[in-house]
Amino acid sequence: MLGFYQPEKDQGTPARTSPQQVSLTIDGIAISVPAGTSVMRAAAEAGIKVPKLCATDSVEAFGSCRVCLVEIAGHKGYPASCTTPVAEGMAVKTQSGALAKLRRNVMELYISDHPLDCLTCPTNGDCELQDAAGEVGLRAVRYGFEGENHLNAEKDTSNPYFTFDPSKCIVCSRCVRACEEVQGTFALTIEGRGFDSKVSAGGKTFMDSECVSCGACVNACPTATLTENTIIDHGIPEHSVITTCAYCGVGCGFKADFKGEQVVRMTPWKDGKANHGHACVKGRFAFGYTTHRDRITRPMIRGSIHDPWREVSWDEAVTYAATRLKAVQQQYGVKSIGAISSSRCTNEEVWLVQKLVRTGFGNNNIDTCARVCHSPTGYGLKQTLGESAGTQTFDSVMLADVIVVMGANPTEAHPVFGSQLKRRLRQGAKLIVIDPRQIELVNAPHVHADYHLPVRPGSNVAVLNAMAHTIVTEGLHNQDFIDSRCEQDAFADWLAFIQRDENSPEQTEIHTGIPADDLRAAARLYATGGNGAIYYGLGVTEHSQGSTTVMAIANLAMLTGNVSREGVGVNPLRGQNNVQGSCDMGSFPHELPGYRPVSDDAVRATFEVAWGSALDAEPGHRIPNMFEAALDGTFRGLYCQGEDIAQSDPNTQHVEAALRSLECLIVQDLFLNETAKFAHVFLPGSSFLEKDGTFTNAERRISRVRRAMEPLAGKADWQTTLALAKAMGCNWHYDHPAEIMAEIARLTPTFAGVSYDKLDKLGSLQWPCNEGAPEGTPIMHVGQFVRGLGKFVVTEYVATTERTSRKFPLILTTGRILSQYNVGAQTRRTENSVWHPEDILEIHAQDAEVRGINDGDWVGIQSRVGNTVLRAKLSDRVQPGVIYTTFHHPFSGANVVTTDNSDWATSCPEYKVTAVQVSKVNAPSDWQNRQRAFDREQQALLYDAH
Ligand code: SF4
Numbered sequence: 001m002l003g004f005y006q007p008e009k010d011q012g013t014p015a016r017t018s019p020q021q022v023s024l025t026i027d028g029i030a031i032s033v034p035a036g037t038s039v040m041r042a043a044a045e046a047g048i049k050v051p052k053l054c055a056t057d058s059v060e061a062f063g064s065c066r067v068c069l070v071e072i073a074g075h076k077g078y079p080a081s082c083t084t085p086v087a088e089g090m091a092v093k094t095q096s097g098a099l100a101k102l103r104r105n106v107m108e109l110y111i112s113d114h115p116l117d118c119l120t121c122p123t124n125g126d127c128e129l130q131d132a133a134g135e136v137g138l139r140a141v142r143y144g145f146e147g148e149n150h151l152n153a154e155k156d157t158s159n160p161y162f163t164f165d166p167s168k169c170i171v172c173s174r175c176v177r178a179c180e181e182v183q184g185t186f187a188l189t190i191e192g193r194g195f196d197s198k199v200s201a202g203g204k205t206f207m208d209s210e211c212v213s214c215g216a217c218v219n220a221c222p223t224a225t226l227t228e229n230t231i232i233d234h235g236i237p238e239h240s241v242i243t244t245c246a247y248c249g250v251g252c253g254f255k256a257d258f259k260g261e262q263v264v265r266m267t268p269w270k271d272g273k274a275n276h277g278h279a280c281v282k283g284r285f286a287f288g289y290t291t292h293r294d295r296i297t298r299p300m301i302r303g304s305i306h307d308p309w310r311e312v313s314w315d316e317a318v319t320y321a322a323t324r325l326k327a328v329q330q331q332y333g334v335k336s337i338g339a340i341s342s343s344r345c346t347n348e349e350v351w352l353v354q355k356l357v358r359t360g361f362g363n364n365n366i367d368t369c370a371r372v373c374h375s376p377t378g379y380g381l382k383q384t385l386g387e388s389a390g391t392q393t394f395d396s397v398m399l400a401d402v403i404v405v406m407g408a409n410p411t412e413a414h415p416v417f418g419s420q421l422k423r424r425l426r427q428g429a430k431l432i433v434i435d436p437r438q439i440e441l442v443n444a445p446h447v448h449a450d451y452h453l454p455v456r457p458g459s460n461v462a463v464l465n466a467m468a469h470t471i472v473t474e475g476l477h478n479q480d481f482i483d484s485r486c487e488q489d490a491f492a493d494w495l496a497f498i499q500r501d502e503n504s505p506e507q508t509e510i511h512t513g514i515p516a517d518d519l520r521a522a523a524r525l526y527a528t529g530g531n532g533a534i535y536y537g538l539g540v541t542e543h544s545q546g547s548t549t550v551m552a553i554a555n556l557a558m559l560t561g562n563v564s565r566e567g568v569g570v571n572p573l574r575g576q577n578n579v580q581g582s583c584d585m586g587s588f589p590h591e592l593p594g595y596r597p598v599s600d601d602a603v604r605a606t607f608e609v610a611w612g613s614a615l616d617a618e619p620g621h622r623i624p625n626m627f628e629a630a631l632d633g634t635f636r637g638l639y640c641q642g643e644d645i646a647q648s649d650p651n652t653q654h655v656e657a658a659l660r661s662l663e664c665l666i667v668q669d670l671f672l673n674e675t676a677k678f679a680h681v682f683l684p685g686s687s688f689l690e691k692d693g694t695f696t697n698a699e700r701r702i703s704r705v706r707r708a709m710e711p712l713a714g715k716a717d718w719q720t721t722l723a724l725a726k727a728m729g730c731n732w733h734y735d736h737p738a739e740i741m742a743e744i745a746r747l748t749p750t751f752a753g754v755s756y757d758k759l760d761k762l763g764s765l766q767w768p769c770n771e772g773a774p775e776g777t778p779i780m781h782v783g784q785f786v787r788g789l790g791k792f793v794v795t796e797y798v799a800t801t802e803r804t805s806r807k808f809p810l811i812l813t814t815g816r817i818l819s820q821y822n823v824g825a826q827t828r829r830t831e832n833s834v835w836h837p838e839d840i841l842e843i844h845a846q847d848a849e850v851r852g853i854n855d856g857d858w859v860g861i862q863s864r865v866g867n868t869v870l871r872a873k874l875s876d877r878v879q880p881g882v883i884y885t886t887f888h889h890p891f892s893g894a895n896v897v898t899t900d901n902s903d904w905a906t907s908c909p910e911y912k913v914t915a916v917q918v919s920k921v922n923a924p925s926d927w928q929n930r931q932r933a934f935d936r937e938q939q940a941l942l943y944d945a946h
Pocket residue numbers: 175178179183185186187188210211212213214215216217218
């Protein structure tokens with residue numbers, strides 16, 4: 001997969017999928033293509049290149065440049081091949097003397113208004129204008145450059161990642177169409193007419209415009225007009241490696257383009273099945289963190305957290321770590337240590353961490369950050385449908401007629417899927433948004449929610465129950481589906497429950513704040529509008545009733561028969577790149593890989609034989625239990641890989657106290673993150689560019705991560721865990737992650753058919769992949785549910801104990817923003833911070849006014865567990881009574897305020913509901929002052945190590 005750099009192949013116009021094939025000849029070559037295909041694309045598929053400028057296969061043809069003219073037998077004139085669809089029996093000629101002359105004349109006009117600085121142009125050698133001039137045989141330009149031209153047009157360098165140089169623009173509008181069709185932002189237009197026409201970002205600079213820096217226009221531009229700054233600085237790449245984005249759960253495929261060992265561009269991969277050549281500002285541009293000066297590249301150890309760090313060899317570091325862990329176990333018992341695996345690491349790395357805990361530590365104290373995000377998804381979907389994962393492909397949304405987005409903000413948190421969803425909505429699908437906040441989808445360019453149900457935080461279950469109640473009592477449910485696919489007794493119990501008056505929209509309105517009529521109308525639309533697909537996020541799971549909400553979603557899908565085929569389904573939008581994988585790989589204290597209980601003797605026996613080690617049958621600690629046990633003195637050692645619990649977990653002061661009480665904290669990460677400041681051993685991590693492995697995205701898609709450069713610290717993360725395991729006495733041997741995947745496949749039925757060879761061949765595949773589905777399973781539960789019959793579960797609404805009061809009258813809810821990622825450790829070390837340099841508190845004008853708060857004021861946020869200070873922004877995206885912030889910056893302390901309340905089934909924290917008071921202040925909080933002092937101390941101790 002490492003190859004010399006080549007621009008992505010461009011077939012000229014988008015593919016068509018008609019079942020009807022059309023046969024024609026092009027330059028005498030017979031070809032058959034789906035009806036609706038353009039002549040240009042048919043030619044490209046036959047290996048014939050027609051010169052082109054304004055056409056590209058990511059957007060619909062426009063037919064403006066007239067370079068792609070062809071001759072068609074029986075047709076007058078010279079039609080443009082990009083806008084002419086194929087027809088049965090058509091005979092096309094792409095080359096003739098007349099065509100050559102016409103094309104040369106057109107090219108001559110373009111070139112006469114284009115700087116001829118090819119030798120010094122940054123994209124020299126990777127320019128379609130240059131190529132087209134060569135293809136049409138242009139040798140001279142008759143018109144000269146004296147006339148009116150655009151050669152001195154001013155550059156726009158406002159965007160940190162790309163430059164717009166209008167002097168090179170040929171006004172082909174590929175960028176405008178990419179922004180509209182691919183990204184759905186509509187930031188660009190062609191202003192003016194004729195000679196005066198030019199590309200404009202709404203009359204503003206790119207930075208001041210609506211642009212979200214996805215880079216689709218840069219990809220589409222055939223000239224050097226829109227060019228990545230890294231290409232301007234370093235020139236075009238030499239070689240490329242196909243890999244997978246290390247940010248969100250969409251799992252976009254990329255070609256990492258290199259010069260030597262330096263990444264010069266991340267090009268979204270057209271064959272990436274999750275992204276089809278699109279990307280967002282994070283994956284596309286925010287890769288600078290991989291070589292940031294803050295990277296720690298030498299292992300470090302110290303006696304106490306107030307000692308200076310000491311840089312040591314890998315051997316000394318892992319020996320020291322193992323000795324300390326063993327000493328803890330000797331003093332406090334075998335269950336006094338554990339580990340947290342990383343949803344940012346590969347499947348293979350996660351596999352090794354849980355194996356180390358089970359065989360090297362001798363217990364099940366293994367958990368992962370899914371605990372604090374999607375653990376209710378795992379639980380809820382397993383109970384109802386039988387498998388802890390989403391049911392669809394992302395592409396399935398293109399067949400949805402009614403789309404429900406609940407507690408998710410796809411255009412910010414899953415941007416490439418957000419763009420695909422907007423495309424489907426522009427095609428006419430209906431949209432129901434259930435969210436306390438007015439997310440972008442409610443009112444985006446050419447996209448408007450049919451219903452926005454602004455649910456009061458904490459009442460999701462009541463909303464879903466009321467939707468189900470409406471569907472059942474109005475007879476809109478799918479009885480055939482229920483009869484043939486679901487457990488009848490469970491359905492009867494549920495039916496009796498849901499029909500109760502307390503679940504009606506009228507009765508639940510008092511909890512949800514949603515007018516009964518709106519809720520009824522939305523329910524009718526979902527039940528009767530054709531294919532209904534539900535997409536949900538952390539606004540569903542991070543509640544005291546997170547698992548109940550997931551089950552209520554599954555109930556709704558089964559009730560309407562909206563599961564088990566394309567265009568429908570239950571779709572959790574997973575947050576981090578490999579959160580699905582980290583769960584699949586057995587990072588839970590009660591489950592071995594493949595979601596099989598540790599208490600099951602037969603399952604355990606399989607692993608015991610394979611691993612040559614007895615396994616503990618008793619479930620271990622979840623993350624919150626680890627903290628509790630640390631504070632009560634029974635849990636004393638933790639190995640934390642790629643997870644910043646000190647910033648990401650709720651009730652920061654409680655987490656900090658737990659971390660301080662540990663006798664051995666080993667942190668493996670790229671940077672000295674907040675958690676590492678409490679550590680005794682620091683093992684340098686490796687970025688996704690430095691290792692081989694696989695990630696599994698939100699659609700269960702397993703994709704390869706490929707090593708493109710040497711690990712900066714000398715070891716990839718899997719090698720570090722291997723070294724630690726050996727130091728703990730494990731007799732392991734792996735030379736390459738492919739061997740770990742082979743072990744995963746041997747021991748995990750849903751991965752039985754997965755191998756690196758197959759992934760290389762297919763590009764990616766969705767589990768289950770086994771004998772019954774050797775190329776994977778795009779849509780789950782077809783024909784029957786994984787658990788056999790689907791199970792309706794009674795979902796009684798129980799209000800959270802986190803209530804507003806006179807002292808804490810507002811509800812704080814949290815979320816994410818496009819430019820930053822999770823705790824920000826990666827994105828804060830890139831130019832992305834220009835868009836979001838600090839976390840901001842959104843507050844409705846009514847709530848601000850009664851407190852005398854103006855836009856930009858510092859405000860204190862006080863909850864029952866802590867307080868912090870943020871800058872206020874007046875916003876009508878939030879409803880009165882609800883305030884909102886993000887948690888991307890460590891000093892914001894959003895999680896100082898969030899509480900220990902959690903989901904009843906999985907302990908997933910209730911981040912989305914915190915009762916608070918807000919007031920105007922002029923100084924940081926006590927916690928922020930302490931945090932700053934501690935940070936200064938830790939930075940100084942780090943400095944001493946160098
Ligand atoms: S970067 Fe994306 S959002 Fe910005 S103008 Fe280009 S296509 Fe539009």
